[in-house]
Amino acid sequence: MKEILKLEKWTASQNRKTVLKDIQLSVHQGEILALFGPDGAGKTILLKTIAGLHPNQRGRLWLNGMDITTQSAHRRNVVMVFRKPWLFPHMTVGENVDYGLRFRKLPPDERKKMVHNALAWVGMADMSNRMPSELSTDQQRRVSLARALVLQPDLLLLDEPLSDMEPWVRQDLLILLKELLQKLGMTVIFSTQEREEAVRLADRIAILHQGRILQEGTARQLVDKPATPEVARWMGSAVLIRGVWRKRVWETDVGSFPVAVFPCSFSEGAAVSGVIYPCDLQAAGWSQPIGERTLRLEGKWVYSTDTGKEYQHYIQLDNGVKVSVSSRRPLERTENGRVALLVEADCIPLFADEKHLL
Template identity: 85%
Template sequence: MKEMLKLERWTASQNRKTVLKDIQLSVHQGEIFAFLGPAGAGKTILLKTIAGLHPIQRGRIWLNGMDITAQSAHRRNVVMVFQEARLFPHMTVAENVDYGLRFRKLPPDERKNMVHNALTWVGMAEMADRMPSGLSTDQQRRVSFARALVLQPDLLLLDEPLRDLEPWVRQDLRNLLKELLHKLGMTAILSTREREEAVQLADRIAILHRGRILQEGTARQLVDKPAEPDVARWMGSAVLIRGVWRKRVWETDVGSFPVAAFPRTFPEGAVVSGVIYPCDLQTAGWSQPIGERTLRLEGKWMYSTDTGREYQHHIQLDNGVRVSVSSRRPLERSENGRVALLVEADRIPLFADEKHLL
């Protein structure tokens, strides 16, 4: 696939503090790429540096094969959509969408047709003559999308574009964005702190934390082979367990498990952490036998919720961490409210000498 964007050893600062450290990244033409991470990770600054709205201290950037490192923002065919719609209050919906086209010296009829098409894409064509004050928040967001899409940029930057919207509105706009970006073949980079949003919208995801990329890849790659515990946490609300690797057993804060059950090994006495995804946990009978590569975790039953289709069981593991596990049947408990959960050993990524925790 053709490379649309390339960042090389990208470093940027804000208020004399380094917020991005040696960012290296390639994004392909027509790809939707997401930066996922907490507030303060550097996501917005990263998008602004790509757009040319924030200076960099070191690094180079190529867009569509051209070095644009020193190029000013208005000369880059890059459009950024911010967290707020930022519509001009004195302009109609159509005038807002037309604003950027005015600088391209296109014939009025051509601009009018492009504006109509863009508003049709986002379901706002019938409100072309409305003023922004007469629109709901999600309608304003739709207009901001149309204003960006009508310019047909080489690269579209979306800075948490669905933030602070109602859940059902976010879902509708996610579907709309995904459909439009693929339909138009547009290359886009999204920043978000919502895992579900990144997974649903993006072809690839980079976990950004404290100004550095922890890992990038498809959602399945990040879940199946996380480079470190923080990646697993962001990709699945993972439970972290800690322990010491002995010759025969891994002694953890939720029990001791035979090292022979795991597909990899560590030196004697190594401090080893493991990550368990709640979706890999299964409920079990208190006296149910287990296989050689199956681990048994115990905990205290807190409460269960019957959703009509399944039960959601809320359990506190022996290390104090709470997990939610679903099953089609009521949970079997011991007399004192103890429960057992099972997980296959090969579903637990292991890490030695963990250093970086959220």
């Protein structure tokens, strides 16, 4: 598959502070890539530097195999859609979408057809004569998206396209975006702080934190083989447990477990961290027997909620971390509120304990 974008050791600063550090990234034709991470991670600055709207300090940028590192923004066939629609208030919807086409010196009839098609893509074909002030926030964002799509860019950049929207509106727009971008075969990079958006919309996810890409890959790759505890936390709200690899036992803050049940090994006395995804925890009977590769964790029951279909239990583990576990039956607990949870050893990624962000 053709490589559309390539970043090499891409570094940028803002207000004399480095916000992007040696970014290595590539995007292929027709691929939708999510920049997933917390507020302040550098997602917007990264998109702006790719679009040529913010200077980079160091590194190279290739678009369609051409080095465009020093090329001005208007000469790159890259379009960025910001969080706010920024529509021209004195222009109609159709005129806003047509704005960029005017500079391409296309025949008026051709431009009119392209504008109509772009508005139809986002479900706004019958609102061409409306003014921006007559539109809802959702409709303004659709027009902003149509204004970008009509230019048929080599690369489309979306800065948190679903932020600050009502949940039901966000769901509708997410579905529209996924279907539309796949239909048009657009190459897209979008930023988000929401895991659901990253997983549902993107083909591949790059987790950005403090100006660095911690790991990139499909959602399955990031969940099954996280490179760091931080990646596991972002992809599945993972619980961090700390311990020491000692005398054939992993001694942790939630119990001691035989090292033989784990698929990897560490040196004697090594500090080892592990992460547990709450979805892998199972509520168990207090005296329930366990399998050879099953670990038993204990904690204190906090409260339970009956959703009608299942019970949602909130439990505080012995290391103080609170987790949520679901079950089809009421949770069995002792008189003083103690409960047992089970998790398979194969479901726990382990890491040599370093200075992590958690």
